[in-house]
Amino acid sequence: MITVIIALAIAQQSSFFARTFPNPTGRNGWEEYLMAADIGRAGNMGALLVGDSKISRLENDRKMVSSLSKAIEFVRVGNKKAATYPFLGGDDFMDPMVELSHIKLLGQVLSADVFANAADGKPTASSQSISDALILGRRVGEGQRISGLISVAMQGIALRALSLNLHRLDEKSLADLAEQFGRIAREPSPLVEGYFGDFKRWYEIVPHILRDPESVSFEEEVPEQILNLSATEIEAATQEALRSMAEIDKRAREMFQREERFWLEPNLEHENAATAFILSNLPTAMTSPIVRNKTQLRLAEMHCRVMLHKRQHNDFPASLSDLDGQVKNYDPTTGGPYFYERISDQSYVLYSLGTAETGRIDLIYFPDRYRQ
Amino acid sequence: MTIFLCLALIAPTQAASANDDYLRAAAIVANGSAELKPIVEGNVLEWSRKATEKYGSALDWVKAGNQKPFVLLERRSLNGEFPELAGFRSLGFLFEAKVFEHIADGKPNQAANALIDALTFGRRVQSIGTIGHIVGSQIIERNLRMFDLNRRAFVEEGLEKLTKLELIQSIPSDKMAFDVEFLAFGKYNEIERLSPTERTEVLARIEALKRGTEAQLAREEAYWKWGSEDPAPEALAGLEVALEVTWARALVIRTKLRLLTATSKILLHDVRNYKLPDVITEVHDPATGKPFFFGKRDDAFVMYSEGVEKTGRIELGTLWNRER
Numbered sequence: 001m002i003t004v005i006i007a008l009a010i011a012q013q014s015s016f017f018a019r020t021f022p023n024p025t026g027r028n029g030w031e032e033y034l035m036a037a038d039i040g041r042a043g044n045m046g047a048l049l050v051g052d053s054k055i056s057r058l059e060n061d062r063k064m065v066s067s068l069s070k071a072i073e074f075v076r077v078g079n080k081k082a083a084t085y086p087f088l089g090g091d092d093f094m095d096p097m098v099e100l101s102h103i104k105l106l107g108q109v110l111s112a113d114v115f116a117n118a119a120d121g122k123p124t125a126s127s128q129s130i131s132d133a134l135i136l137g138r139r140v141g142e143g144q145r146i147s148g149l150i151s152v153a154m155q156g157i158a159l160r161a162l163s164l165n166l167h168r169l170d171e172k173s174l175a176d177l178a179e180q181f182g183r184i185a186r187e188p189s190p191l192v193e194g195y196f197g198d199f200k201r202w203y204e205i206v207p208h209i210l211r212d213p214e215s216v217s218f219e220e221e222v223p224e225q226i227l228n229l230s231a232t233e234i235e236a237a238t239q240e241a242l243r244s245m246a247e248i249d250k251r252a253r254e255m256f257q258r259e260e261r262f263w264l265e266p267n268l269e270h271e272n273a274a275t276a277f278i279l280s281n282l283p284t285a286m287t288s289p290i291v292r293n294k295t296q297l298r299l300a301e302m303h304c305r306v307m308l309h310k311r312q313h314n315d316f317p318a319s320l321s322d323l324d325g326q327v328k329n330y331d332p333t334t335g336g337p338y339f340y341e342r343i344s345d346q347s348y349v350l351y352s353l354g355t356a357e358t359g360r361i362d363l364i365y366f367p368d369r370y371r372q
Numbered sequence: 373m374t375i376f377l378c379l380a381l382i383a384p385t386q387a388a389s390a391n392d393d394y395l396r397a398a399a400i401v402a403n404g405s406a407e408l409k410p411i412v413e414g415n416v417l418e419w420s421r422k423a424t425e426k427y428g429s430a431l432d433w434v435k436a437g438n439q440k441p442f443v444l445l446e447r448r449s450l451n452g453e454f455p456e457l458a459g460f461r462s463l464g465f466l467f468e469a470k471v472f473e474h475i476a477d478g479k480p481n482q483a484a485n486a487l488i489d490a491l492t493f494g495r496r497v498q499s500i501g502t503i504g505h506i507v508g509s510q511i512i513e514r515n516l517r518m519f520d521l522n523r524r525a526f527v528e529e530g531l532e533k534l535t536k537l538e539l540i541q542s543i544p545s546d547k548m549a550f551d552v553e554f555l556a557f558g559k560y561n562e563i564e565r566l567s568p569t570e571r572t573e574v575l576a577r578i579e580a581l582k583r584g585t586e587a588q589l590a591r592e593e594a595y596w597k598w599g600s601e602d603p604a605p606e607a608l609a610g611l612e613v614a615l616e617v618t619w620a621r622a623l624v625i626r627t628k629l630r631l632l633t634a635t636s637k638i639l640l641h642d643v644r645n646y647k648l649p650d651v652i653t654e655v656h657d658p659a660t661g662k663p664f665f666f667g668k669r670d671d672a673f674v675m676y677s678e679g680v681e682k683t684g685r686i687e688l689g690t691l692w693n694r695e696r
Contacts, residue, residue, distance in 0.1 A: 056644040056645050057644070057645050057646050058528070058643065058644040058645070058646075059644070115646065118527060118643075119527050119528045119643050119644070120527065120528065120529075121478070121479065121480045121481045121527045121528075121529060121530070122478075123478035123480075124478055164646060164671075167524035167525055168480065168524065168525055168527060169478070170475075170476060170477055170478025170479075171417065171476040171477065171478075172478070173478065311417065311475070311476045312415050312416065312417045312418075312476070313414070313415060313416055313417075314416040314417075314472060314518075314521055314522070315416075315521075343672065344672065344674075345520065345521050345689055346520070346521070346523060346524060346672060347671070347672040
């Protein structure tokens with residue numbers, strides 16, 4: 001009996017869900033996500049993702065989807081609920097990396113479901129999984145900047161699944177996805193929100209960095225000469241840093257609001273060494289991943305509309321202006337149109353020229369390609 | 373008028389052959405030729421939906437007929453009149469619409485089934501003499517083009533069926549088309565008016581052509597070789613010209629049917645492995661005896677046969693200029 005109790009306690013302790021939600025409400029989608037992550041971990045999700053080289057990728061994906069169908073169901077249920085990011089708050093930043101790494105794997109499982117359903121001639125189910133993978137990926141990014149990077153990777157996986165199965169989607173799925181991608185691209189980016197979320201927390205930390213760094217778990221070593229400053233000097237440097245932060249914050253918000261062509265990282269230099277030290281530790285805006293992500297979402301909408309035209313007219317549009325005015329051919333990264341060319345009866349190219357920092361932006365991100 | 377001609381050809385009792393089903397189908401679409409003519413611009417899907425909604429039941433008859441044996445010239449004379457061929461052509465258009473509609477509706481496996489029915493039907497129509505060969509080839513070519521335009525929409529089950537599709541040996545329509553022509557020529561040409569020597573020469577020549585055609589079709593060689601090296605008798609000049617064009621058309625369709633299976637194999641590889649194959653092993657191109665040309669770039673590929681002088685390049689999605 002005691003052994004069973006201990007085993008249950010250990011199981012509960014190691015459960016992402018039980019650890020994060022000791023008092024579940026049933027109203028936060030993250031409860032389902034973490035239950036799905038628990039199922040994935042118990043089902044050896046990582047090994048399934050590596051796959052068996054003796055069988056095709058499709059068979060591997062089918063195997064994985066079949067083994068983890070319950071986890072997929074949980075994600076779907078979670079996506080239908082509101083979601084409050086659970087790894088924030090408290091005295092210190094929780095370290096959700098293990099949980100998030102498993103959530104990221106769930107994105108890959110959903111991607112496998114996209115391929116399996118498409119191959120089985122079920123485009124509606126396939127597009128549903130694209131949508132679910134995207135929602136999950138974006139919600140991951142609502143946390144901190146580090147989760148923002150995971151979010152970008154997860155959205156990239158969903159977009160890759162879309163790209164490789166776009167030709168297999170039906171008229172209605174394409175129309176629905178186009179609408180969804182268009183709406184999401186216009187919404188505030190969770191990555192931007194994550195950036196400002198980090199910034200907000202830094203307003204609370206900054207007043208303590210120079211006075212008592214350990215009290216706010218500030219791990220960077222404060223230079224000796226700064227620690228030796230007088231209380232007045234520290235107060236002045238801190239206030240100067242807070243004013244600079246407010247300015248950076250304001251400019252960054254304006255920049256993201258305007259979606260400028262040239263996304264500039266804020267200037268963190270300052271003549272006061274102590275102020276400069278504080279500013280050098282501020283979160284950077286990750287503008288390249290943010291620009292790429294937003295542009296990819298816009299491209300996803302355009303791709304769906306191009307393919308929808310193909311489904312209705314049995315031909316790719318000669319130019320994007322043939323898309324019945326459903327979408328504006330304006331690429332905010334360049335201030336001009338997207339590059340589109342009909343290559344043959346079966347193929348076309350569509351991409352953004354991107355910025356100097358991002359280089360060409362395709363629906364699928366190839367880190368080693370198109371670098372300028 | 374055509375509808376009555378088609379219905380008049382249907383046997384009064386339930387027949388075990390496909391002919392009656394095809395004729396019933398032709399009767400359904402007989403008055404819809406204008407509506408069933410595919411549009412070249414605009415919303416093809418809208419046109420497809422209207423066409424299949426109004427005339428779709430005709431395709432059920434064709435499908436049923438495809439399951440039964442097809443008896444050429446059953447209860448038919450050789451007077452050269454085939455009023456049902458206009459309807460058959462419309463049925464080919466209707467199949468195109470159905471394939472496209474299935475793809476738009478997310479039913480790629482049903483699209484593959486409709487395509488197979490269209491090709492089976494077209495292949496059988498090819499048997500009905502020279503005109504039938506032209507109409508049947510159009511049905512096949514247009515539906516293959518529809519497949520090619522939407523080839524990446526097809527998925528595992530349908531592609532697997534298409535890789536195994538064999539309509540060249542199982543439906544010997546080219547030989548039947550030639551035989552009908554030989555039969556018709558021998559029967560109706562003014563052979564009776566020829567002198568006994570000339571008549572013997574002409575009949576011998578027809579027989580040599582027939583044997584040569586059979587051997588040619590069996591060997592599937594690229595170039596037409598007549599049954600005899602001697603110049604054709606004057607009375608047969610028209611026949612030889614007709615046969616030469618029919619042969620080229622037959623070669624194009626046979627090559628395209630092989631391109632279909634080869635393309636389906638490539639697409640099936642893509643569906644299963646998320647990438648195109650590096651090489652294809654489809655070596656028998658009946659037009660050249662060499663492998664098909666296969667080239668790829670990123671996620672797109674091209675494949676075609678170089679063809680022969682009489683055909684030019686043969687591609688799955690390009691309609692052949694039949695009477696070049």
